[in-house]
Amino acid sequence: MKTLSERIAARAVDKKPILSNKKQNRAVFLTLRPDIIQALNDGWPVREIWETLHEEGKVAFGYSAFCGYTNRLILAQSSRHQEPPVNELSEAHKPANTGKKAPETKDTPQISGFTFNPSPKKEDLI
Numbered sequence: 272m273k274t275l276s277e278r279i280a281a282r283a284v285d286k287k288p289i290l291s292n293k294k295q296n297r298a299v300f301l302t303l304r305p306d307i308i309q310a311l312n313d314g315w316p317v318r319e320i321w322e323t324l325h326e327e328g329k330v331a332f333g334y335s336a337f338c339g340y341t342n343r344l345i346l347a348q349s350s351r352h353q354e355p356p357v358n359e360l361s362e363a364h365k366p367a368n369t370g371k372k373a374p375e376t377k378d379t380p381q382i383s384g385f386t387f388n389p390s391p392k393k394e395d396l397i
Contacts, residue, residue, distance in 0.1 A: 292332075296330075296331075296332040296336060296340075297340065297344075299329070299330060299331075299332075300330070300337070300340040300344065301344065303324065303329060303330070304344065304345065307320055307324075307341065307345065308345055311341075317337070317338060317341055318334065320337075321334050321337040324337075
């Protein structure tokens with residue numbers, strides 16, 4: 272008779288690797304990704320794309336998961352490849368923050384904070 276370790280090893284060799292639902296859904300989405308990108312470029316809404324794929328039995332996961340995959344695996348990646356907009360004051364032109372406060376000038380009015388006075392003045396109440 273085989274030992275438990277030998278039986279476990281034999282079972283592990285015979286056993287197919289099982290993907291979790293999350294990984295399996297992601298794999299399905301990635302195989303359909305070129306078709307989904309084409310449909311999006313053709314102007315179809317995400318809801319219509321999902322409904323069609325769901326009715327055809329190509330995707331078994333819900334619409335919210337489909338939206339998440341679309342946002343992460345298509346839309347976010349396409350936005351990473353675009354150039355960021357250039358502002359007038361880009362990072363290269365901003366002054367370095369040295370941790371020092373800017374010197375206060377006499378022209379700048381000082382704004383005092385709120386101070387609570389527990390004993391009210393009569394003229395303020397009437």
